[in-house]
Amino acid sequence: PEKNGKMNNYYFNSISVSGLTPSFDKFTYNYDLNVWGDTNINLTVPENATYTGAKSFSLKMGQNTVVLTVKSQSGYTNNYTLNVRADKACTITVNGSGVTVYKKGDTNGDGRINGRDLANVQMHILSVKALTGSSFTAADTNGDRQINGRDLANVQMDILGVKKLN
Numbered sequence: 001p002e003k004n005g006k007m008n009n010y011y012f013n014s015i016s017v018s019g020l021t022p023s024f025d026k027f028t029y030n031y032d033l034n035v036w037g038d039t040n041i042n043l044t045v046p047e048n049a050t051y052t053g054a055k056s057f058s059l060k061m062g063q064n065t066v067v068l069t070v071k072s073q074s075g076y077t078n079n080y081t082l083n084v085r086a087d088k089a090c091t092i093t094v095n096g097s098g099v100t101v102y103k104k105g106d107t108n109g110d111g112r113i114n115g116r117d118l119a120n121v122q123m124h125i126l127s128v129k130a131l132t133g134s135s136f137t138a139a140d141t142n143g144d145r146q147i148n149g150r151d152l153a154n155v156q157m158d159i160l161g162v163k164k165l166n
Contacts, residue, residue, distance in 0.1 A: 009046035010072035012080060013104060016042040016137055016145070020082075024143070033084045035059070040093045041068075042137045047103045048073035056093045059086040066092060095134055104165040105155045107135045113158045113165065121152045141165055 011026040017039060021032045043051050053069045066082040084092065105113040107120040121139050123129040124147050131139050131147060139147045141154040157163040 009049040010070055010076045010078040011046070011049075012051075012068070012070050013044040013046060014042070014137055014140075014143055015068065015080065016044075029079065030081050031083070033082050034087075035084060035090060035092065036087050038090045038093070040095075040133075042095055042134055043068065043070075044104065044134070044137050045070055051094065052077065053094065055095075056091050059084060059090050059092060061086055061088050068094070104138060104141050105158050107131060107139045109134065109138075113155060115159065118152070118155050118159060121147060121155055125149070125152060 012024075013026065015024045015031070017033060019034050022028060024031075045051055050071050051068070052071045053067065057064075057066045059066075062085065064084040064086060066084050068080045068082065069077050070080070071077045103111075103113075105117055107117045110116075117139075120129070120131060120135065124131045124136075124139060136147065139151055139155075141151045144150075154163070154165060158165045
């Protein structure tokens, strides 16, 4: 999809949840997940794509199937399937209580990547202000589940127009 331009942005940039196997890859569409109670999944999508699925899923004890759907700006949809084993009846929530999707580098969710986002990444690295949830996912620009100097440099390069993140 990336080679064909932004109109084919029918994939997730990340699916973040503890215990997801295999590790997330945007071109892998089937995953396994074990949960032991209510669980939150954080999703990020490319700019102009949207998550079109449910805000939450009620699970029964045992095997469950959760389908997460992303829609490109051209209208094409793609499904990611999670085969979820729950040790008790519980709920999976997508992106907290709502479905607010941040683009890479946009740590405050205002739709732009600017100095405020750069400062948020710096403050997280310096342990001044911890980023969590979707803000953390947006700051983790390279998807390694850490926020470090690489992510800081990526945000800075986007702001300077050297290399766009989205």
